[in-house]
Amino acid sequence: MAGARRKRGSSKREARPRGLRLPAHVRPVEVDVHVEVDPARGGGFRGEVEHRLELDRPVSRIELHAADLRVSRARLVSGGRTRRGSLALHPQADLAVVSFAEPVPAGEATLELGFAGSLRSDLRGLYGARSGERAYAFTQLEAADARRFFPCFDEPAMKARFALSVTTGSRNTVLSNQPVAKIEPLVGGRKRVHFERTPPLSTYLLALAVGELEASEAVLCGDTEIRVWHAPGKGHLTGFSLEAARECLARLEAWFDLPYPYAKLDLVAVPDFEAGAMENAGAVFFRETLLLVDPETVTLQERKRVAEVICHELAHMWYGDLVTMAWWNDLWLNEAFATWMAFHVVDTWKPEWKMWLDFQHHRSAALAMDALATTHPIYTEVKRPSEATENFDLITYEKGASVVRMLERFLGAEAFRAGVRAYIREHQEGNATAADLWSALSEASERDVERVVRAWIEQPGFPLLEVKRAREGASPALVFRQQRFRGRAAGKGARQAPEPRWPIPWVGRLGKPGRGSQLERRLLEKRREVLVLGGEAPRFVYANADEGGFFRPLHEDAELTVLAASRADLSAVERMGLLGHQWAAVRAGRAGLPGFLDLALAFGDEREPDVLTTLRGPLGFCVDRLGREAGPEAQAALRGRIAESFGPAFEAAGFDAATKEDDDARLRRAALLSLVGEIAEAPRVAAEASARCERYLAERRSLDPNLADAVAALGARAGDARRFDAFLAAAEAAATPQERRRMLLALGEFRDPALVERALALTLTDTVGTQDVAILLVRMLGNPAAREAAWAFMKRRWPKLRRRLPPMLVTRPIEATPALGTRTARRDVAAFFKANPVPTAARALRQALERFDLDAELAARALPELRRWLGAF
Numbered sequence: 001m002a003g004a005r006r007k008r009g010s011s012k013r014e015a016r017p018r019g020l021r022l023p024a025h026v027r028p029v030e031v032d033v034h035v036e037v038d039p040a041r042g043g044g045f046r047g048e049v050e051h052r053l054e055l056d057r058p059v060s061r062i063e064l065h066a067a068d069l070r071v072s073r074a075r076l077v078s079g080g081r082t083r084r085g086s087l088a089l090h091p092q093a094d095l096a097v098v099s100f101a102e103p104v105p106a107g108e109a110t111l112e113l114g115f116a117g118s119l120r121s122d123l124r125g126l127y128g129a130r131s132g133e134r135a136y137a138f139t140q141l142e143a144a145d146a147r148r149f150f151p152c153f154d155e156p157a158m159k160a161r162f163a164l165s166v167t168t169g170s171r172n173t174v175l176s177n178q179p180v181a182k183i184e185p186l187v188g189g190r191k192r193v194h195f196e197r198t199p200p201l202s203t204y205l206l207a208l209a210v211g212e213l214e215a216s217e218a219v220l221c222g223d224t225e226i227r228v229w230h231a232p233g234k235g236h237l238t239g240f241s242l243e244a245a246r247e248c249l250a251r252l253e254a255w256f257d258l259p260y261p262y263a264k265l266d267l268v269a270v271p272d273f274e275a276g277a278m279e280n281a282g283a284v285f286f287r288e289t290l291l292l293v294d295p296e297t298v299t300l301q302e303r304k305r306v307a308e309v310i311c312h313e314l315a316h317m318w319y320g321d322l323v324t325m326a327w328w329n330d331l332w333l334n335e336a337f338a339t340w341m342a343f344h345v346v347d348t349w350k351p352e353w354k355m356w357l358d359f360q361h362h363r364s365a366a367l368a369m370d371a372l373a374t375t376h377p378i379y380t381e382v383k384r385p386s387e388a389t390e391n392f393d394l395i396t397y398e399k400g401a402s403v404v405r406m407l408e409r410f411l412g413a414e415a416f417r418a419g420v421r422a423y424i425r426e427h428q429e430g431n432a433t434a435a436d437l438w439s440a441l442s443e444a445s446e447r448d449v450e451r452v453v454r455a456w457i458e459q460p461g462f463p464l465l466e467v468k469r470a471r472e473g474a475s476p477a478l479v480f481r482q483q484r485f486r487g488r489a490a491g492k493g494a495r496q497a498p499e500p501r502w503p504i505p506w507v508g509r510l511g512k513p514g515r516g517s518q519l520e521r522r523l524l525e526k527r528r529e530v531l532v533l534g535g536e537a538p539r540f541v542y543a544n545a546d547e548g549g550f551f552r553p554l555h556e557d558a559e560l561t562v563l564a565a566s567r568a569d570l571s572a573v574e575r576m577g578l579l580g581h582q583w584a585a586v587r588a589g590r591a592g593l594p595g596f597l598d599l600a601l602a603f604g605d606e607r608e609p610d611v612l613t614t615l616r617g618p619l620g621f622c623v624d625r626l627g628r629e630a631g632p633e634a635q636a637a638l639r640g641r642i643a644e645s646f647g648p649a650f651e652a653a654g655f656d657a658a659t660k661e662d663d664d665a666r667l668r669r670a671a672l673l674s675l676v677g678e679i680a681e682a683p684r685v686a687a688e689a690s691a692r693c694e695r696y697l698a699e700r701r702s703l704d705p706n707l708a709d710a711v712a713a714l715g716a717r718a719g720d721a722r723r724f725d726a727f728l729a730a731a732e733a734a735a736t737p738q739e740r741r742r743m744l745l746a747l748g749e750f751r752d753p754a755l756v757e758r759a760l761a762l763t764l765t766d767t768v769g770t771q772d773v774a775i776l777l778v779r780m781l782g783n784p785a786a787r788e789a790a791w792a793f794m795k796r797r798w799p800k801l802r803r804r805l806p807p808m809l810v811t812r813p814i815e816a817t818p819a820l821g822t823r824t825a826r827r828d829v830a831a832f833f834k835a836n837p838v839p840t841a842a843r844a845l846r847q848a849l850e851r852f853d854l855d856a857e858l859a860a861r862a863l864p865e866l867r868r869w870l871g872a873f
């Protein structure tokens with residue numbers, strides 16, 4: 001818990017361990033970069049960079065970052081004198097060190113360097129990508145890969161103004177953060193494109209795209225021109241993202257009360273991209289699936305995700321780009337806020353999308369990760385770049401956003417917004433730490449924000465809040481006790497350290513006598529607290545209203561019975577919470593499986609699609625893991641019980657949507673099909689889905705798009721080689737990026753062993769883009785008929801596969817290994833990655849191994865309970 005012990009005052013610069021951080025007395029102010037690159041004519045690039053520096057004191061050496069580059073011709077101009085520097089590269093530390101025979105005086109100096117490198121194939125630094133026959137170069141520089149593009153001071157606090165120029169073939173489009181200042185035609189069919197100088201930016205926010213790209217018409221938001229750029233021929237897919245960008249940008253400008261900070265806004269669809277999207281200032285890069293949309297065939301889920309991701313990136317223009325965290329420790333300042341802001345803003349744009357229900361799925365995954373002993377605090381010590389890369393996870397984003405949301409609800413929307421506005425104004429074009437934010441929020445709200453929020457940011461884990469009814473004299477009362485929620489009940493590793501404590505801004509929903517409910521608030525700071533209620537005893541108590549707090553409530557058994565019966569009085573997100581917390585209690589050994597199954601199967605009449613979707617994970621685990629261990633008959637019986645509960649609702653909905661049906665009805669049908677078809681494998685439904693899949697492959701419009709994922713998966717499970725070929729052909733000919741992705745991922749659902757091997761072999765070919773390899777492997781590790789073959793393949797082909805798994809994505813298949821289940825597999829996974837370490841996945845591996853253990857303990861506990869619950873097994 002390094003974060004909690006550290007003294008974190010207002011100082012902007014933290015201690016810099018030698019060799020890991022650049023010294024603070026040499027700072028870049030203006031940087032001119034020229035790069036020559038033409039992806040169609042080979043894989044190399046070269047350039048020159050000029051850093052205008054401020055030296056706080058005389059220096060005889062200057063350190064800056066460079067990795068996988070050839071660096072040459074070091075010269076320094078200072079006080080009208082030019083000096084030659086001698087260059088030494090330290091690849092272990094990603095450093096280039098320029099030394100001078102005699103000290104360079106303090107003040108201004110200009111450092112010039114030449115550099116050269118190769119376009120990479122791992123989607124970072126300056127890398128090569130293809131779309132059909134066309135070749136491209138793109139940058140992806142966060143967290144610390146600007147040093148793979150050109151030699152630079154690659155730390156977020158080293159902001160400078162950059163002027164970029166690019167020499168390339170004249171048919172290429174060149175995009176960067178700023179508008180083009182001028183284009184110089186050159187001999188030999190080439191040109192040099194000069195961009196305007198940027199405002200102060202951190203290196204990780206620079207952007208470059210080179211290749212044949214087309215642009216949409218510009219749409220305006222105030223004075224800002226917004227364009228979508230894409231590989232040629234995809235212009236008809238840009239309408240929705242332009243609309244979403246304009247709607248979100250206008251709302252963000254109003255929320256921050258500050259205009260969009262950059263000169264123009266380009267949204268670029270990148271054919272091969274590691275992240276979902278990247279908030280390069282003024283030139284945001286996206287996966288094609290998250291930007292290019294056909295309104296006729298896109299699912300509502302996909303459309304919502306596109307809007308949310310666009311809004312997330314645009315929120316970064318203020319939160320991250322204009323005001324940047326001082327160091328990667330506070331990455332959450334960027335990501336937690338952008339995540340929260342995206343849900344908040346899209347929710348105000350499209351209230352009918354119920355974005356906070358989507359958020360609940362993410363929050364629930366973050367709660368699951370944060371229950372592990374191997375979790376980490378939101379604020380995490382970062383020394384090396386690989387550690388910064390590891391922190392792009394559920395804790396930084398989704399737990400972070402949940403804590404921001406809890407804080408906003410606690411302070412009130414007005415005070416919260418006023419505090420954030422003041423913080424952004426005060427630190428614009430600079431860097432800030434969490435302490436700066438707390439002081440702005442405290443001032444705006446007149447509350448001691450730091451006292452409430454620090455524990456949530458600096459301690460790992462979250463509280464379990466036990467709630468019991470009591471009486472204080474004549475009045476009804478609630479007694480609260482908090483302790484850390486742990487993924488395993490007791491014993492191993494539990495309760496060695498002093499039990500942490502959190503100030504909980506508590507809001508509960510209390511059932512009024514008769515009908516209706518009311519909210520109660522209290523800041524719970526002690527381990528045990530009593531809340532005396534006026535009037536009659538509440539009909540029910542739900543101890544996390546609107547799931548606004550990042551904790552799990554633990555209700556008494558009697559209360560749970562009342563809550564299940566009163567679930568119509570709970571909001572949809574609370575029903576999701578009720579199910580999620582109950583499943584977590586089963587996993588942690590605090591509740592029995594039968595109680596959960598009874599509760600879950602009582603939701604057959606549920607109207608809200610997201611509540612039904614909440615059941616997928618838990619019921620999927622029960623069937624796949626517990627059912628498998630209990631034997632085929634027990635597994636079939638469990639499937640039968642699930643089909644019995646949800647089948648009638650699906651039969652009533654049918655496969656075909658009525659013409660005037662609303663989104664909820666369509667999504668509910670899809671959620672039910674997933675439960676009855678994919679999890680319960682009800683024979684009649686699965687057979688019908690397979691027949692529908694055949695029609696869908698021939699004619700996409702034969703199916704409501706919202707059913708496409710489930711129908712494709714069920715069709716693949718029952719499919720033969722001919723259908724495999726049909727999916728493959730459909731992927732290659734797909735009209736939209738989402739369709740291509742759907743068809744490719746369906747290849748991971750086949751069950752025939754020969755087809756499993758074919759799908760695995762494709763991960764080493766260009767049929768599956770580098771960006772999709774990890775996702776297809778995850779799909780196959782989740783497929784009971786493919787997972788062992790997938791793991792054997794990963795081990796066998798690791799060196800080749802590793803080159804197609806970029807640093808952030810490589811964690812995904814590792815996180816998915818616990819599905820392998822057995823103790824032998826756990827040993828095998830541990831041994832394999834000990835022999836083949838992956839630095840950016842060190843934590844993901846520890847977490848995977850812990851999940852193996854938790855799953856095994858759960859299975860041992862729950863198996864006899866499942867048999868009893870089923871009756872005869």
Ligand SMILES: [Zn+2]
Pocket residue numbers: 279312313316334335338
């Ligand atoms: Zn982000």
